[in-house]
Amino acid sequence: MHIVIRLDVMMARRKMSLGELAARVGITQANLSILKTGKAKAVRFSTLEALCSALDCQPGDIIEYAND
Amino acid sequence: MKKRPDIILSLILSIILLALTALFAVLLPVLLDWYIRFRSIRQALYIPMLVTAYGCTAAAVTALIFLIRLLVRIREGFLFDADNIRSLTALSLCFLGATLCAACGGFFYFPFWAAALAGLFMFLLLRIIRMAFARAAEIKSENDMTI
Numbered sequence: 001m002h003i004v005i006r007l008d009v010m011m012a013r014r015k016m017s018l019g020e021l022a023a024r025v026g027i028t029q030a031n032l033s034i035l036k037t038g039k040a041k042a043v044r045f046s047t048l049e050a051l052c053s054a055l056d057c058q059p060g061d062i063i064e065y066a067n068d
Numbered sequence: 069m070k071k072r073p074d075i076i077l078s079l080i081l082s083i084i085l086l087a088l089t090a091l092f093a094v095l096l097p098v099l100l101d102w103y104i105r106f107r108s109i110r111q112a113l114y115i116p117m118l119v120t121a122y123g124c125t126a127a128a129v130t131a132l133i134f135l136i137r138l139l140v141r142i143r144e145g146f147l148f149d150a151d152n153i154r155s156l157t158a159l160s161l162c163f164l165g166a167t168l169c170a171a172c173g174g175f176f177y178f179p180f181w182a183a184a185l186a187g188l189f190m191f192l193l194l195r196i197i198r199m200a201f202a203r204a205a206e207i208k209s210e211n212d213m214t215i
Contacts, residue, residue, distance in 0.1 A: 044214060
């Protein structure tokens with residue numbers, strides 16, 4: 001049981017690069033990379049809100065709960 | 069991290085203390101001989117007291133080296149990291165070593181028990197600080213990984 005980050009899928013769907021998304025969200029590419037690779041331990045609501053706004057999606061499109 | 073003068077002062081004092089401890093180690097046989105004659109202590113206690121004092125001095129030198137290393141890391145801006153926790157662990161173990169050494173010396177010359185008690189107190193204090201640092205490092209890691 002774990003949380004899976006589907007940020008790469010949404011970025012591919014929106015044809016958006018890491019740099020472009022980082023600029024739109026207002027976080028560094030390094031931090032966005034941590035989030036994308038699933039190394040992040042927590043996500044702020046403000047970051048999630050900005051990501052959803054930039055990718056025009058719902059939180060559930062980015063974060064998924066996987067039952068092993 | 070802003071370079072705070074109190075850290076630099078602590079660093080300078082620690083280096084001075086290390087130099088004084090090294091000087092003390094060199095002069096220890098002479099100082100102990102003078103102390104034994106001044107306090108009219110049995111000459112037979114010279115060797116046990118010397119061994120105890122050297123044991124405690126070795127622990128003190130090691131502790132001071134780890135303290136300087138810790139202060140340098142703090143000055144560089146690294147506070148709650150694994151290296152500092154290791155330094156604190158080593159520092160506490162140095163005090164435990166000094167405590168055991170002084171406790172053994174106490175069987176020959178009882179005032180060493182006072183030093184052993186002080187060492188034990190410092191050991192416990194450092195263990196608590198080490199635990200607090202370890203928890204803080206954990207919280208920092210979590211905070212750093214919060215996007």
